[in-house]
Amino acid sequence: MSVLIIIFLTAVAALFAGVFEKGKFSRYIGILGLLIALYVSFLPECSFFSQYKAMFEFGPNAALFTKISILVTLLLFFLGSFAFNNHRSHQSELYALILFSLSGGIILFGFQNLVTLFLGIEILSIPLYVLAGSNKTNIRSNEASIKYFLMGAFATGFLLFGIALIYGTAGSFDLYTVHQYSIANPKDLMFVAGAVLMLAALSFKVSMAPFHMWSPDVYQGSPSLITAFMMSVVKISAFFSLFRVMTIGFAGIIGEWINIIGVLIIITLFLANTMGLAQSNAKRMLAYSSVSHVGYLGLIFFGLNNLSAYNLAFYLFAYSIATVGVMSCLIWVEKLKRETSYNAFKGLAQSEPIMAVAAAVSMLSMAGIPLTAGFMGKFSIFAQAIQYPKMGTFMVLIAVLGSAISIAYYLRLIMMMFFPKESSFKTSERVPLTYNIVAVFIIVALLAMGIFPDLFAKQFGL
Template sequence: MSVLVIIFLTAVAALFSGVFNQGKFARYIGIAGLLAALYVSYLPEVQFFSQYRAMYEFGTNSALFTKISVVITLLLFFLGGFSFSNHRSHQSELYALMLFALCGAVVLFGYQNLVTLFLGIEILSIPLYVMAGASKSNLRSNEASLKYFLMGCFATGFLLFGITLIYGTSGSFDLYTIHAYALEFPKDTMLIMGMILMLCAMAFKVALAPFHMWSPDVYQGSPSLITTFMMSVVKIAGFYALFRLMTIAFVGVYDEWVNILGVFLIITLFLANVMGLAQSNAKRMLAYSSVSHAGYIALIFFGMNNMSTYYLAFYLFAYALASVGVMMSLIWVEKLKRETSYAAFKGLAKSEPLLATVAAISMLSMAGIPLTAGFMGKLSLFTQAMNGAAFLVLIAVLGSAISIAYYLRLIIAMFFFTESSFKTTEKVTLTYNILAVFIIVAIVALGVYPDLFAMQFGL
């Protein structure tokens, strides 16, 4: 909980820094606070916070996912100087909202009961509704904010109704009390109905089909840095919250929900990859790519073992790194071209070879090409799921094969056009180049030596 307190105080400081110089110091305050939070996440929890253990506990797994999310948010803050240059009058609010959303993610990493789960989801979601509409003069951004808010409210209704049924039948909000009740009464109709409603609500949060309808429009309409935050940190928080809920509270009724998740997975992989092929806009293609990865990640629920949490963390970190890598190139192109179609990327490798390289390697990692972190992440999930869900693994492999086609379209646009379409003397900043090198090295290093992940995150 020390990490949560530090991030919250950093968010408050970043917010009020807007009083001075249009908030130009907010980014640096955020970076300093996130570095402090990352350092504290490696330390033992302060004894004072043990009194809140019934609501929230910062255990080993919570610390792991918190570290991952803080690292990814740090990368986004480094990108913010260029990305938020059009939002100078309210950039302090955007940085603060991002940190408040991160607070919600940290709550989800250690929640102990359903009330804390609800609070974590709302703390994460409400800032996102605002950030999605940050480009006030952009109709797509306004649409994204409104659509995300309305669909989010709809999902919240499902979640609360489910929590009500669970409490009504088990008499408790505590995950472990519900766990014991589910083991004793696995056929309780009210318990199963509540579980299904909560599963549907969480499927919305992680964009599993058929609850993904909001994500392509919201991802395309939101400012690109906010889209990257949704694709990475929000995905990490949502999936670990879902994983914690289903494997602790509802593991006693595993047979009742695992087939439902299997159906979601099949629909997700088929629909997202086919729709990804049909896109002519790179940002919208990446939105469908994000939906497809929700399907791959859902394989974690099949053939579970004592390494499942580690596999989930590795995959989510690999995917988040790749998301930042490809989106940083998209942010640059969008800034110069005012669009994100495939045509806008033509010749990027000639004018900015490092940006094109990090985007290409990131997409190859997303596709699961060997010697990348994404390949090792998919290999771990697929190998685990083979113990009882070989059919789903086959569908996931076919989905990965299809995804290569739409990733290659963007790679071809960047590398296989001799003439650059970038008629500008503006060059990528040193910060972008350093981050590009870092992401390239990290993706390749984790693909070649995956144990590096455990070493770096103190496992």
């Protein structure tokens, strides 16, 4: 709870920096607040907040995912000065909205009540509707905002309807009371219907096919730094909330929803990877890549054990910093070329080798190539899922096939950067120092976690 309060107050301070025409300092206010929150997240929770544990509890899993989200947000803030240099008149609002959205994500890590779940989802989502359309002169950004808002409102209706059915049957919003009811009444059709409606709503939030239809257009149309935030921090928050509500609240009816998730995973992996191959725009390709990773993450529901939350955290952290690595490169190219097609990346390695290497290592990690964090993340989830009787082996085979397909579109962009027929970079402008620092951190982190995966547990105090 203390971390949540720090992030919220930091967001307010960043917002008021703009009111007093000190918007250029809002990024530094945000970085300072995030560093303080990251430090506090390693400390024991204050006993004063235990009185709120019926609604929100900052337990070990909540602390782990909060640390990951704050660290990824911190990396994005370091990229902000260059990414938002054409938003100088309202930079403070952008940073504040990102922090408000992060506050919603932190609520989702420790919710104990379905009402708190709903509040967390909305606090996470509403700032994103504004952020997606923050590039006011870009028609694609305007389209992204309205499309995200309309589809988000539609999904919220499903979520509320599902919560209403759960409350009508279980008689409580408390997650553990719902858990007990699911065990005692696994055949209650109204309860099962409520669970399925909530699954559909949260599948929209994580962009699992066929509820992903908004994400390619929204990710492509939004400002690239906001896209990176949605593909990483928002994905972490939304997927953990899905994981938490399904494995705790609806554990007693797992037989009713596990097959539905299995079908959604197959659709997601086939559709996202096939569409990723067909793209000629790197940003849109990364959007479909983001959708495909939800399919791999979905395997966490198969063969659940005591390490499932840790495996999920490892994968999400590896995926998120890889996303930041690729998107930082894309932000730089987009600013120079005013486009994000594959051709815009031709010869990037010759002019900015550190950025190109970071993007290449990030995409190899996303593909699950050995010696990268992404490989260890996929391996741990696949090893867990294959233990699930009947469906486990089949689902892992589908996921491995999806990973193999994804290598093709990742390698296409890597080839453009490192082996072009001629370079398209003929400018003396150099990438900002902060971008190279972030790139080096990402390269080291992805390779270190791939070779020494236990480092993740040690660094996050596990």
